[in-house]
Amino acid sequence: MTTTENAPVAPESEKSNRVLYWVVAIVVVILVVIGLFAFKEAKTNQDAKDKAHTLSQKLTSAGLTAPKEETLVRTFGTDGGAVCENPANALGKATLLSLLSNGASFVGQRPVIVDRRVLQGELLILQTYCPEKVSKYQDAIDKLKTADVIRQK
Known part of the structure; x- marks a missing residue:
């Protein structure tokens, strides 16, 4: 070999x-x-600026404090960002409910009765950026117990 x-x-x-x-x-x-x-x-395109301006007007007319339009443009862009990705699915609902609590962690965490206006902000965002998802979100928040708990100045 x-x-x-x-x-x-x-x-x-x-x-x-x-x-x-x-x-x-x-x-x-x-x-x-x-x-x-x-x-x-x-x-930062014009469509995002137009939607941010519209949302700012809606928030102000609803009696809510509107952030700067530049902040809205960066946060939501043209498609609503994370708010429109999962407003009423299981993860979105769980996130919302965890934020509507007394602020404690672990065993001390309890749900609270929230003011309807707190939920109205997200509803206005959905109406502006992704109106096709408003009905699912509306159904989800209609099941929550709300009351007039924010003091007016």
Whole structure:
């Protein structure tokens, strides 16, 4: 039986590796810059500004304090963000109910009777950004016990 010897392989030079590293670094930097500009542009388009203005007017007319429109644009964008993703499904309802409590943790946590206006803010957001999800949310909050518990100045 004959054996074949493997030809010795010369180690790669450090220069070829260094060139590869520089090329990869330049490509990554270019992609990051493009991504930053694209992300910023998508967040601040005119449709998002119009919806933020509409929501601000709705909140003010309902007697609620409206955040700055710039904050609304960054938070909700054009599609309502996280508020419109899961307003009335199990996770959204569990999150809402956990926030409507006395603030204690573990065994001391108890539900509280909330003012209807507290729930109205999310309803106005849904009406503005994703009106198709309003009915499910309305059904979910109609089952909650509410009362006039916020003092008016």
